[in-house]
Every structure is written in structure tokens, then in C-alpha cells.
Amino acid sequence: MNPIDQLRAARPAHLDDTPVDPRTRAAELSRAMARPRPAPARRRIVRPVWGLGLAGAAAAVTAVAVVISATGGTAPRAPSVQVISSPATTTPRIELAGRSILLAAAHGAARQPDVTGAYWHTVSVSRNLFEAADGDYTLVDRQRNEVWTPSATGGEQWSRTRSLGVEPASPDDRAAWERAGSPTEIQVRSPKGGDNPKSEGFALSTEPGAAQDGHAPLVDGDKVFWLGRNVSMKDLRGLPEDPEGLKAWLLRSYEGHDTESDTPMSSDAWLFAVTVGLITDMPVTPQVRGAAFRMLADLETIEVVRDVVDAEGRTGSAVAIEERARAKADAKGGEGILRNRLIFDEATGRALARDSVVVRPGGLQAGFAPGTVWNSETVLAAGWTDERPAS
Template sequence: MNPIDELRAARPAHLGDRPVDGRTRAAELAYAMSRPRQGERRRRPAFRPAWGLALAGAAAAAVAAAAVVLPGGGATPPPRAPAVAATENAPAVVEKTRLSAREVLLAAAANAGRQAEAEGDWWHTATVTRTLFTATGGYRVESRGRDEMWTPRATGGEQWSRGQSLGAAPASEADRQAWEAAGSPAEFEVKVPGKRGALTMPAAPGKVRTDRSPLVDGDKVFWLGRNVTMKDLRGLPDEPEALRAWLLRSYEGHDTESDGVPMASDVWLFKVSAGLITDMPVTPKVRGAAFRMLAGLDTVEVTEDVTDAEGRTGTAVSIEERIKGGAVLRNRLVFDEATGRGLANENVVVKPGGLQAGLEPGAVFNSVAVLEAGWTSAAPRR
């Protein structure tokens, strides 16, 4: 069965062909490929109109980083403040100041809160999703797809989506050589741990598909721990503790996909907040509050100079998650430190297992790169 058909078969019946964005598509594909066999039951949460995963603005001017006031009145230096050292026989060496994870996130929060916000009738996002699989020949294959979403500001409207499979391709040069040695097949057979047989994944791009459907209940637009309206998103608290409390009212001890899989509150909060930061139509101050909220989590880590799947360099904040099947993944949000805008959400293999069996530690199993997002007055068309 084609992976897209497998994906559609796994969707709850009441969802039909309702528009979904890139992250929803990736999550559902992973779900479809790891479904229990006949006789087992796995419950899913109530309908989620869209995960949300995008970034407002394709290019934003860098904002000079100001000192960030910490609780208690202290201040951190700007995130890129250099230290200069010189000797009598050597030129001055500029060294980058090393900041703690908390300081990096607080600086990003300050920068995010200063961004200007455009106006428009539609919230538009464009993303490219990549997922890594192992082909029956033993080499790795990367599937790729592009998705766009238009969400109306007003209630009672329709949500539009446009998606296209960009085809699959060997993930590296070594994988390409193995693929060529196998005769360069036009379709890849993908192994699915725990399932019989294989899925077929074409190398050629698919057709562009445009869909539209009424908003759920006439006003539900995104999923943020629960189905929320545009009014909910625009009215979120812009203080980190209040935002945390608002989000955690939807936390019930399980993960974002199934109530049968336990999840720690820090991991759940991180995964929900990553979507809020990267692509939801929240105010700049709320986006800044989300960064400050993440700065208060002891379990997050920050890594600088991370390159996303689109080749863009940013800073990453991440948290580890244990997956059914024995795998451990690092959920990673890559963002532009100078503007506080998200670039990509990624899942990096820490310990292989389950659907990630056969992938080496450090491999990016799944990524959703945000090409653009923001308000527009240009209505979508077929």
C-alpha cells in the first residue's frame, strides 16, 4: 500500500479529507506505520483541525540583542557580545561569549516580543516535511512533501490546504550508491518495524492537491492541547506562568497522539509550545512568553549553530522523549536567535528502536521546516 493511502486509512472517519498541515501529516504517517495489528485498540484524541507549525515571515531583519533582566533584578549580556584577547606577538582574537540555555532562551524571548506583526484576513503557512525510512535494500530513504495552509481570521469560514508529495530519494551519497547498485528502482519498498510486508514509496513527485472544508464548530482552527479558536490564540496570556497554567489545563498525563501512552508534563508542554512558537497566529508577546516558559524547564537543552533540513543555521532548544518500542528521540525546535522566530521542528534519534530501528544515533528521523508563515489578505484559490 502507498504510504499516503496508509495515512488516509489511519485517519479517524470523522476527519474525512479535512485539510491538514505538514506536521499533522507527518504525525499521522508515523501513526499509520506503527498502528497495532488487528485485535488491538489504540485511542486517539478528539478531532484536531491543525497542529500548527510555521513561522511568521520568510525573512526578518536582525534585531540587536539588548540585556535581559532576570528575576531578582540581574541582567545578562547581549547574546553575541564578544570577548577580545590580544598578545604582544599575536593579533586580537574575538571569542564568542558562551551563555547558558536559560540566557539564550531569555534573549530569544526578548527579541521575539519586539517583532512587528502584519495584518491580513488569512493566516498562511508553508512547510516542507521530511521523514527517514529504511528501504528493503538496507539503504535509507527520505520522503519529502510540501504543504500550505490558509486559516481564516473570521469565524464561519473555510480552512484551505494545498499539498504535494515531492517524492522520495536516497538520504545520503552512500545510500544513493546502494540504490543505484539495486538498479535505481522508481519506487522504494520501505520496511515498517512490527508490520508485515512493506510500503511502496514513489521517487517521482505527486500531483498538487487542494482541499477546503468548513471550520469545526464554525470557529475551531488549531490544536493547542485542545481544539482552540482564533480568539483563544489571540487572547493567550503573555506572561510565562499564566501561559503555562493555561496550557496545562489540557494536560492529562498522556502524549499528544494517544491517551494510552504516558508522557511527562515537561515533554508535553515542550511539544505543544513548539507549535505555538513556530507557526501559530499568536502575538509577538505571547511567542516571547513561550520562550520564557521553556527557559523555566530544567529538562531542556540548548545547542547553537544547528543546521536545519533547508540549510539554515539557527539555535536549537530540545528535550528527550521515550517512544514506544524502546526508542529515545530528541524533540528539537530550531529557531533564529536574533528574531525569536522558529525555523524547524525535528525529531533526532538518540536511541534507535521501533519505527526508528536501523537508524543511527544523531539521524534526523523527521523534520518540518517552515518556509513562510504570516498574515495575508490574498485569498487561497484552487
């Protein structure tokens, strides 16, 4: 399936009869991928298909990385302007400090108050990279997304999306944009590494846009999220509160491949992807969120990074795992490697952001340099409310 088809498949049903430009489709993916779908087919979660990024990301991720696995040894890596390390060249090591970071987050998460309300409300900002059609520079298109998910069955899910405008992705890109006359309406090509990079593009504006509201009934009347399978609010609130039980519950949906295709994927990588969605998006109990962090601490070949700054300027810790990026049949440079990260507040276990960093360019990421944050979604708010948006 090509990117446009994937975007179309992920589009909320209540908007199917409304013409939408490609930038809006790209923004919808960051939230639509965590929502249930009417069809039982497998679905992609969390990450937009098109490249996403953070302006000035390289300067924001100076950190000391700590690796966890089952082979022994301790040695934190030296600070660097990139969170990533050389792919597939070092043997993972156990680092007790890394495990202690996740256990601290688990403890903090479990101590948070457990309150509920009429709607689970999330606010996030997604960032998408686009390449200018008439200049050698890259742009970051930012979208603010809000979702209200009802706690009661038979309700409707509400959403609100607003473009925050486009801006150059880095100081060098800004200089190139200024040399092009600092246009406020910019024609862009299909994203780097896309199936048809020479296809006709579309215009992006540097000015913020108007909010777009929508609402739709819950799938099957009660399904609110995708957690390996479509789940109801009752399912989420009743998840096991111990890491072993939670792992067993999730693995009932694991079939040996990734969440979007028949590409083989290890159970650890699959659990990581699904658990990041649980921690970031879903109204589970504090004890379940704590169990999720403890489960991540037991996965092999994860990496824990301290002092990571997200796109909103907030500093947290991150847990990450590498994933091989699927290459197109005609892709140059072979298979790529991504590092998928969850950035969180260690004291409370609250999710700050999730993103994917290019470790080795290839496939859809062939046009990006190592260290590029290929996709990003920052969480501004997540909690219960009794108020829904005005209709």
C-alpha cells in the first residue's frame, strides 16, 4: 500500500465525504493510527507514513545513552549531538542505571491519582517534514490535534485539528528559505523517500489555519483504541496491573509480524510499539501504566537515554528500540534502521513525546541523514474531563 492509500485508510470515517488536502491527511495519521477501525485488518499505529521531524532536533538531544539487554557489562556512552549510535556495530549491554530509570517512572506513574470523567481528552502537536519544490530546503509543518473519547458506550468521539503553520526545519533551511524570498505560501513536493517524489505537490502556508472539528460514533458502539486489537474503555480499565500479566494479555494479539504488514517482527519490538501507544494515548489506571514501564524494563536490547529535550523544550528521559525500516523494491541504499523512542517524565511516568530517529538511511528514510527525527508527536495534555468541545 502506498502512502496516500495508507493515509486514506487511516482517515476518520466521519470526514470521508469532505475534500482534504494532503497536509491534513498527514497530520491525521498521528492520532488516527491509535484509534479503532471498523475492519478487523491489521493497522499501523503511532507513526505517520510521511517523514516528520523537529526543527533543531540535533541540538536538543545531547545525552548519555544506556543500553539494557541480557549479556552483561556497564558502560555509558559519551555525550554526543545525536542520541543515536552506530547501527548494528556494538553488542548490547546490561546497564542497571537504565533499568532504574524505568522503574522510577513505574513507581511515579503508579502513585498518580486515579480519576475518571465523561471524556478522555488528549492534546498533541505533530510535526511533518516536507521538501520545498522550488528550493533546496526542508520545512516543518506543525499540527495541533485534540481528541475527546467518551467513557460511556454508545457515545461519539470528537476531534479538533488546527494547522500551526509551516517553518524552515533548521537554521540552514531558514537561510535557504530567506534566499528564496521568504515566501509565505510554499509549494512542496511529496515527502523525501516517498513512492513518487516528482509528483505534483501542494501549497503550505506559514500562517496558522482555522480549527477543523469533527465527530463520529465509536466503532461497534464501544471500541475506543487499538491495543493489538480494538478495545473498549472497559477493556482498558480492566487490564492486568502486573507486568507479567500485562505482557501475556498483549501477546495474545501478537502473530509474529509487525502492526502494519506481514514483515516479521520480534515480540519485544512489537510489545514496545504497542506499549508506547498505551502509555502515551490511553486512559489506563495508574497501576497499569506503572506495569507497562516495568514490562519495558524487562525487554531486551532497549536503550534508555536521559536529558532528552522534546520539541516543546521539555527535558525528560527516553526509552528506545531499533527497528529495521522496510525498503521499497526500487529503493537505493538498501534497508534502513530507525530508533523508536518514548520520551517521558521520570518522576511521574507521564509521556512527553514519541518519535523515530534515523539511524541508518534507507527505504522511506533514504533521503534523511542519520540523527534526523523522522516523525514526532509531543503530548501537551492527557487527562479526564466532563466537558466536550462545543458542537
